[in-house]
Amino acid sequence: EFMEALRDRTVKIDIPYITKLNEEVKIYEKDYNSHKIRGKHIAPHTLEMAAMWCVLTRLEEPKKHNLTLLQKLKLYNGKTLPGFTEDNIKELRKEANREGMEGISPRYVQDKISNALVSDKGEGCVNPFMVLNELESGLRHHSLISSEEVRKRDRELLSVVKGEYEDIVKNEVQRAISADEDAIAKLCGNYIDNIKAYTQREKVRNKYTGQYEEPDERLMRAIEEKIDIPESRKDDFRREIMNYIGALAIEGKTFNYRTNERLHKALELKLFEDQKDSIKLKNLVSSVVDKDTQEKIDIVKDRMIKSYGYCEICSTDVLNFVASIFARGDAKD
Incomplete structure (x- = not known):
């Protein structure tokens, strides 16, 4: 024998694939970055979504805890979820002792990213959908997929990843639209004035009419509902904010909404709700956009380019994509 x-004298040792998303992303970032790829921009989240799908194919369905596979991936990647501790994560790994031994290899993903890069579809930019479509089309002829059942599961996981990407870009567009610091500060000031009056059982002076009015319950609830503060807990939340402001005042400090993550998020969501119609995001899918709307859209695009790493092409594509979601009425309030 040869x-x-x-x-x-040789012993075969099977080494599992990576099951941590951040580590998988690093594999692709090493080869597909702005230093090595010239002439084409890789849109934000493109490598991340490819890596996410790849890792998902390697994970076993959680047996307990009422977890989705995507949530399991996020836990493995260090994200905290309510009710889950480090011990729970160790238990998840323990119950799936062959996890990572099967699934899609990085080589397959690298081949498909390369295909997307040399494709003439991207007009100078490769986006997640181009890569995900390449990944899906290659499944038909993937020699290492053992059964049609596995092939079907891998396709379904692509849909999971597309759904996650949709949520990510909706959030980014939302943040870009509501990134007007002055507008957030003004909204915050209005909210604080109202909850102060509410907790102290006073009235609020209308700056326009000069009249004293009851606190604006509608405004307060519109903000609080954005972070799921129920009616039964609104008083506690308002007192919590006022106590925090009072504690800062004792120390000679001024309240800044950025220091309260929940309130900051609520203000952003409320501002987005108020501004999305003025920007006429739904009308982006129309070929006719008035000058005022176009100026606002350009400001949002500029924020996406500066803050999130988009280029002129993919920022336009993402805005159109999110606009189409709003046009369908699928966007989360």
Whole structure:
């Protein structure tokens, strides 16, 4: 036998694939970055979504805890979820002792990213959908997929990843639209004035009429509902904010909404709700956009380019994509 002596001294050891998203992303970032790829921009989240799908194919469905596979991936990647501790994560890994031994290899993903890069579809920019479509089309002829059942599961996981990407870009567009610091500060000031009056059982002076009015319950609830503060807990939340402001005042400090993550998020969501119609995001899918709307859209695009790493092409594509979601009425309030 050929090389019998060598084979007699060789032991096969199976090494599992990576099951942590951030580590998988690093594999692709090493080869597909702005230093190595010239002439084409890789849109934000493109490598991340490819890596996410790849890792998902390697994970076993959670047996307990009422978890989705995507949530399991996020836990493995260090994200905290309510009710889950480090011990729970260790238990998840323990119950799936062959996890990572099967699934899609990085080589397959690298081949498909390369295909997307040399494609003439991107007009100078490769986006996640181009890569995900390449990944899906290649499944038909993937020699290492053992059964049609596995092939079907891998396709379904592509849909999971597309749904996650949709949520990510909706959030980014939302943040870009509501990134007007002055507008957030003004909204915050209005909210604080109202909850102060509410908690102290006072009235609020209308700056326009000069009249004293009851606190604006509608405004307060519109903000609080954005972070799921129920009616039964609104008083506690308002007192919590006022106590925090009071504690800062004792220390000679001024309240800044950025220091309260929940309130900051609520203000952003409320501002987005108020501004999305003025920007006429739904009308982006129309070929006719008035000058005022176009100026606002350009400001949002500029924020996406500066803050999130988009280029002129993919920022336009993402805005159109998110606009189409709003046009369908699928966007989350």
